[in-house]
Amino acid sequence: MSGGGCSIVWFRRDLRVEDNPALAAGVRAGAVVAVFIWAPEEEGHYNPGRVSRWWLKHSLAHLDSSLRSLGTSLITKRSADSVSSLLEIVKSTGATQLFFNHLYDPLSLVRDHRAKEALSGQGIAVRSFNADLLYEPWEVNDAQGHPFRTFADFWERCLSMPYDPEAPLLPPKRIISGDASRCPSDTLVFEDESEKGSNELLARAWSPGWSNADKALTTFINGPLIEYSTHCRKADSATTSFLSPHLHFGEVSVRKVFHLIRIKQVLWANEGNEAGQESVNLFLKSIGLREYSRYMSFNHPYSHERPLLGHLKFFPWVINQDYFKAWRQGRTGYPLVDAGMRELWASGWLHDRIRVVVSSFFVKVLQLPWRWGMKYFWDTLLDADLESDALGWQYITGTLPDGREFDHIDNPQFEGYKFDPYGEYVRRWLPELARLPTEWIHHPWDAPESVLQAAGIELGSNYPLPIVGIDAAKVRLQEALSDMWQQEAASRAAIENGSEEGLGESTQLTPIAFPQDIQMEENHEPLRNNLATTIRRYDDQMVPSMTSFLRVEGEESSLDLRNSAETSRAVVPRNVNVNLEPRRDTVNQGVRRTVRSNDTLAQFDFTVGLGYAEDSAAESSSSSRRERDGGVVPVWSPPTSSYSEQFVGDENGIGASSSYLHRHSESHQLMNWQRLSQTG
DNA sequence: TAGCGTTTGCG
DNA sequence: GCAAACGCT
Helix, strand or coil, X not given: CCCCCCEEEEECCCCCCCCCHHHHHHHHHCCEEEEEEECHHXXXXXXXXXXXXXXXXXXHHHHHHHHHHHCCCEEEEECCCHHHHHHHHHHHHCCCEEEEECCCCHHHHHHHHHHHHHHHHCCCEEEEECCCCCCCHHHCCCCCXXXXXXXXXXXXXXHCCCCCCCCCCCCCCCCCECCCCCXXXXXXXXXXXXXXXXXXXXHHHCCCXXXXXXXXXXXXXXXXXXXXXXXXXXXXXXXXXXXXXXXXXXXXXXXXXXXXXXXXXXXXXXXCCHHHHHHHHHHHHHHHHHHHHHHHHHHCCCCCCCXXXXXXXXXXXXXXXXXXXXXXXXXXXXXXXXXXHHHHHHHCCCCHHHHHHHHHHHHHHCCCCHHHHHHHHHHHCCCCCHHHHHHHHHHHCCCCCCCCCCCCCCCHHHHHXXXXXXXXXXXXXXXXXXXXXXXXXXXXXXCCHHHHHHHCCCECCCECCCCCCHHHHHHHHHHHXXXXXXXXXXHHHHXXXXXXXHHCHHHCCCCCCCCCCCCHHHHHHHHHHHHCCCCHHHCCCCCCCCCHHHHHHCCCCCCCCCCCCCCCCCCCCCCCCCCCCHHHHHHCCCCCCCCCCCCCCCEEECHHHHHHHHHHHHHHHHCCHHHHCCCCCCEEECCCCCHHHHHHHHXXXXXXXXXXXXXXXXXXXXXXXXXXXXXX
């Protein structure tokens, strides 16, 4: 290639110097300018919440100091549009190449494709790499070359691929710095004054940064890993790996995790260590779920906002702000649920099991729209991750082909005794119940008056009565589900009659808006008043703002935009209807939204991805190295006119779970994005 | 110890 | 709601 010019290494969610293929390629090619572009408006609703921004701030500082010790530094840019920033950086540095690592969420797929087009158009050589997955989504297919639909099949295939995931790369020994003298960094501001107090607490529990991630990995593998299978069923999170936020920001590579785990696996297999082997398999499964979440996101780019099984769009969600508020504040009257929500609120963390408990409760007992819950998780979790969270919520609502079914309600009382048999978890997060004996800790409403009195509890006053009874919830859920199937059948019949009304207005589906009027600050006041005396140590906790993006729009920003010349919202690809624009979002975000309410529809054209799959199959026998150097960015292309019809197919889902299929076999057809691109 | 009911866990 | 694992006779 060209001599002279340096290369740009564009860091995103790969904030590490070890096993970073894009960085390695840059170093191999000569001088490097390392950049990070902060463009939160580009991400619409899903721009990072307070705790995520806190993490990012520290992770970037850590990366910068690593790069400095290697001979260069991290150029940071505040931007409203990543692609134009890249073009400016190219201009000011005279770079001739761009390297970056793949991401698989829909926004990134579109943006990265745009970046590739724009820079290639300027004569820049653009190459991209796999740094986030064991295998690229398009590498893992069934015998017919189609993507898998169930996790079990997908993961089985991953574990028996004919070639291993790439071995991790060592960090570069030295980096020759490109000339960035005409490309000064912007100071990025990730927290405002009001957030600092809350953020200080995070630093006591967490250490962002790639070398800390590496330490956390080593500690986990040499310690808690062996007990992972026995302890992972307890709410007390002492034996989880705590790697998820590190993994989200790419501070540690899954391939490294995988290789180190494999070493233990072989060791324990040789020793005949049963518990160890079981733990390894279980932990690998959680890595597999992370892979699967990207796989699903790639194959079904709308899964973060649309159920994969189409019938769910007919579910009559309960729109009740008071329920939503009670759930967020941990005041539902179910101790395990409430303890979980308080932990999340205070610490940005929640054990996986408890995530399942609180989200099932949200969807099945309260019957609130799942995307509200997902958005709240997004804003409050330290390891908020669009693909994983979308997968989790889809699992809970029974819209994954092999997920849970919707119609079974888990009783938080029994789950309480399963995950927290001695009530320690509840007592830690709900001090008002601390003196209640274990016998009653997960169902205080059954406790005799004398017991409650002795424990200082007055139900309905200092701890709520159950917000909804489980039996009532079961009845209501059955009604809602039969309503859903009725609507679905009616819609299908209408379609078969050739009446276009089927999915349209006649089913009077009303979009469910995000509760944009909800101000978390305002809402947490009552709770604060209640708890100020009892839980003093959390009383400076702010609920991360659910509406920060709205305030970016309008009034004073909670994100600091002072350094941004362009405070206007990012220009997003116009045709991409992933509801990037807050305004559109708030009107148009319902699960029950009609298809036709989307005027323009996006098409992800995966022909390049598919073509690549062929390439890689051909290459895999001869050379697996070439695959890593792939250079493929999944291609997004504007909608074709015939497209919307096909889109209806995807609305209807990717095919039913086996049991749903049984009961409602006529109602589902297999339709996925690969197919669409082939037929379209 | 085969055969049965019961419990557990589920991506 | 079902399959595997468990434990009882």
